[in-house]
Amino acid sequence: MPFSTPLKRRTLLSMLAAPLVLPAPAAAAAPNVAESFVDENIHKGLEILRDKRLSTVQRRDQFEGLLLTLVDVRRIALFTLGQYRRSAPQDDVEAFVNAFKNYAAAAYQSYFAKYTDQTLKVIGSTQRSPTDFIVQTNLVDPGSSQPPAEVDFRVRTDTGKPVLVDVAYQGIWLSLEQRDQFVAFLGQNNGDVRKLIAHLSDLAVNLSKPAPQQ
Amino acid sequence: MGRLRIWLLAGLAAGLGGCASAPPSAAALAANDPWEQTNRETLKLNGKIDRYFVIPTVGLYFLVVPEAGRRGVHNFLGNLSLPTIFVNDMLQGELSRAGKSMWRLVINSTLGLGGFFDPASKAGIPGHGEDFGQTLAVWGVGEGPYLVLPFLGPSNPRDAAGLAIDVAMDPTNQIHFKQHIWWDAGRIYFTLLDLRAQNYQTIQGIQRSSVDYYSSLRNLYRQMRAEQIRNGRPIRQDLPDF
Numbered sequence: 001m002p003f004s005t006p007l008k009r010r011t012l013l014s015m016l017a018a019p020l021v022l023p024a025p026a027a028a029a030a031p032n033v034a035e036s037f038v039d040e041n042i043h044k045g046l047e048i049l050r051d052k053r054l055s056t057v058q059r060r061d062q063f064e065g066l067l068l069t070l071v072d073v074r075r076i077a078l079f080t081l082g083q084y085r086r087s088a089p090q091d092d093v094e095a096f097v098n099a100f101k102n103y104a105a106a107a108y109q110s111y112f113a114k115y116t117d118q119t120l121k122v123i124g125s126t127q128r129s130p131t132d133f134i135v136q137t138n139l140v141d142p143g144s145s146q147p148p149a150e151v152d153f154r155v156r157t158d159t160g161k162p163v164l165v166d167v168a169y170q171g172i173w174l175s176l177e178q179r180d181q182f183v184a185f186l187g188q189n190n191g192d193v194r195k196l197i198a199h200l201s202d203l204a205v206n207l208s209k210p211a212p213q214q
Numbered sequence: 215m216g217r218l219r220i221w222l223l224a225g226l227a228a229g230l231g232g233c234a235s236a237p238p239s240a241a242a243l244a245a246n247d248p249w250e251q252t253n254r255e256t257l258k259l260n261g262k263i264d265r266y267f268v269i270p271t272v273g274l275y276f277l278v279v280p281e282a283g284r285r286g287v288h289n290f291l292g293n294l295s296l297p298t299i300f301v302n303d304m305l306q307g308e309l310s311r312a313g314k315s316m317w318r319l320v321i322n323s324t325l326g327l328g329g330f331f332d333p334a335s336k337a338g339i340p341g342h343g344e345d346f347g348q349t350l351a352v353w354g355v356g357e358g359p360y361l362v363l364p365f366l367g368p369s370n371p372r373d374a375a376g377l378a379i380d381v382a383m384d385p386t387n388q389i390h391f392k393q394h395i396w397w398d399a400g401r402i403y404f405t406l407l408d409l410r411a412q413n414y415q416t417i418q419g420i421q422r423s424s425v426d427y428y429s430s431l432r433n434l435y436r437q438m439r440a441e442q443i444r445n446g447r448p449i450r451q452d453l454p455d456f
Contacts, residue, residue, distance in 0.1 A: 072456075079456045107423050114415070128451070147340045150446060156456065165456050171441030173453065177433045180245070184429035187241035199425055207423055 032125075034133035034155040037162040039122045041070050042137075042153070049109070050116035060208065064105040071108075072156065072163040073101045076175055079165075082183040084191050092193040096200075103200040106207035111174075115139060120151065131157045246359055247432065253362040254428050260367055264410075272410050286330040288408050292341060293322050293329025294401070297385050302344035306352045308445070314339050343442065346383070347376030351443045360432050365406075368435035 048054070048062045067073075077100035078085050078093070085093065118141045126134045133155045138148035154166040154173075166175040182196060189195045238248035247253065275284070296319040303312035318334040318341060325333045335341065350372050351357070358371035369377070381387060391397070410417075424430040 075456050079454075110419065110423060114419075128453070132455075146335065154453070166453075170438070171444070171446060172434060172437040175456075176437065176454075177430060178425075180433035181425045181429045184241070184245070185426045187239070188426075196425065203423065203425065 033157065034135050034162055035122050035125050037070075037155060038135040038137065038153045038164075041066070041164075042120055045070075045112060046116055046120065049113050060105075060109065063109050067105050067108055068101065070164050071104070072165050073097070073104055075156075075163075075165055076100070076104070076178075079175055080179040080182045081186075081193070082179050084183065084186045084193065087191060088193045092197070096193050096197050099197040099200045099204075102204040103207075106204045110207050111169075118142070121148075133157070245429070245432070248359050249361065253360065256362040256364055257367075257428055257431070259364060260362070263365065268406065268410050272407060272414060275407055275411060284408075284411060287404060288412065289322070289326065289332045290329045291401070291405055291408055292332075293319065293326070294386055295384075296322075298346075298380050298383060299342070299344045301383060302346055302349045302380075305346075305349045306344065308344075311342060311344070311445075314342070315344075342445075345373075345376055346379040347373035347439070348443050350376055351439075357436075357439070360436070368431050373439065 045063060045066055048059060048066060051059065054062065074097050077097040080100070081088065081093070081096065088096070118139050121138045121140060122135060123138055124136050126136070128134065135153045135155055137151045137153065139151050140148045150168075150170055152168040152171075153164055154168075155162050156165050157163075166173050168174065185196055185199065186193065238250060242248055242250040279287070296315050300312055300315040300319065303309075303315050317339050321334040321337065321339070322329045322332055325331070332341075355372050357373070361369045361371060361374060363369050363374060366377075386401075387398070420430055420434070421427055
């Protein structure tokens with residue numbers, strides 16, 4: 001892999017101090033910034049999900065709060081609208097971004113809640129452009145003899161602050177899947193973004209409820 | 215020979231061929247899914263089969279067979295697939311992976327008591343999948359339009375043809391013995407049961423979180439197959455810009 005960088009973890013202190021001390025070429029240190037960003041924050045998210053002292057509402061609120069600081073939800077929301085982003089009225093697009101925030105928080109919580117007993121280990125990163133990184137991690141299940149699952153996080157650093165824009169489980173990217181769904185839904189509903197907003201709001205409510213047991 | 219499985223596949227193909235559908239929409243063509251209307255109907259049929267037959271059976275399976283037993287069934291079925299995986303490893307020029315498949319077959323068939331246990335994984339030789347659909351892809355054959363097969367779910371012409379070839383080349387299907395149709399039927403039944411049991415929570419999660427379950431499955435299938443064909447390496451470089 002020509003763009004691979006070896007794993008070099010840095011402490012949180014050095015990560016925070018670097019922009020203050022170093023004058024300009026942040027891109028050189030950026031891969032490790034992306035790795036540290038994922039390493040620190042995903043563990044925080046998993047800690048919240050596995051904290052049994054929290055009530056359901058507290059857990060949801062804390063997870064959503066963390067998620068909104070880490071994830072560029074607006075960028076993802078606009079991406080998932082596909083070609084309808086250009087044709088939809090601006091007010092509808094803004095309403096969609098808000099609905100998507102609630103849906104994403106509920107959906108991410110639902111996805112990650114399955115993995116609270118597992119540990120995530122950063123194994124390296126790939127730089128796609130000066131501000132676009134993919135951080136590779138392994139999700140290790142201590143009770144399984146199977147190889148660890150590969151989970152990749154796409155991190156952008158356009159504004160200097162790392163933000164998460166996508167996540168892939170075993171090579172399957174979530175935002176690509178969401179875009180296909182939303183575009184198909186809009187295609188069947190004459191591009192009516194309001195219908196998609198209503199549908200997403202219903203889904204967010206349903207996802208906040210516990211999954212039915214088998 | 216697994217005539218039952220071959221007839222089943224032939225029946226599925228004939229059924230699909232007989233499906234009449236309206237001309238594909240522009241959106242369907244853009245998604246490389248000209249048979250979308252028929253595919254959606256097939257998915258509905260599969261949903262009914264799943265709801266009224268497969269899920270109750272899986273529930274009973276969970277109730278009657280303890281986890282260790284279900285793991286044994288899963289291992290046994292995986293072991294039966296190893297000769298086919300080995301051949302596909304070889305056809306793709308993946309000699310290292312072919313060696314691993316061979317060692318897994320030897321170790322699990324002997325020390326693993328016919329494949330019910332998986333000592334090979336504990337010895338550092340984890341399993342991997344390969345099939346003739348992937349081999350065709352490695353040889354440069356395109357996937358073709360999206361296709362939902364009755365009973366079997368998401369596919370495409372390349373992978374459906376690959377599945378038929380995998381069935382035909384499976385050495386366990388070449389063994390003729392008295393009433394082997396029961397062996398074929400049992401293997402199909404337990405393969406479907408095992409597959410559904412393994413993916414029960416995943417499918418439930420997709421159904422709960424999907425805006426459009428059909429297009430979600432279509433995208434997941436395509437991404438999953440692309441990952442399988444790459445054998446998980448390296449990370450794809452064709453990701454869109456945000």
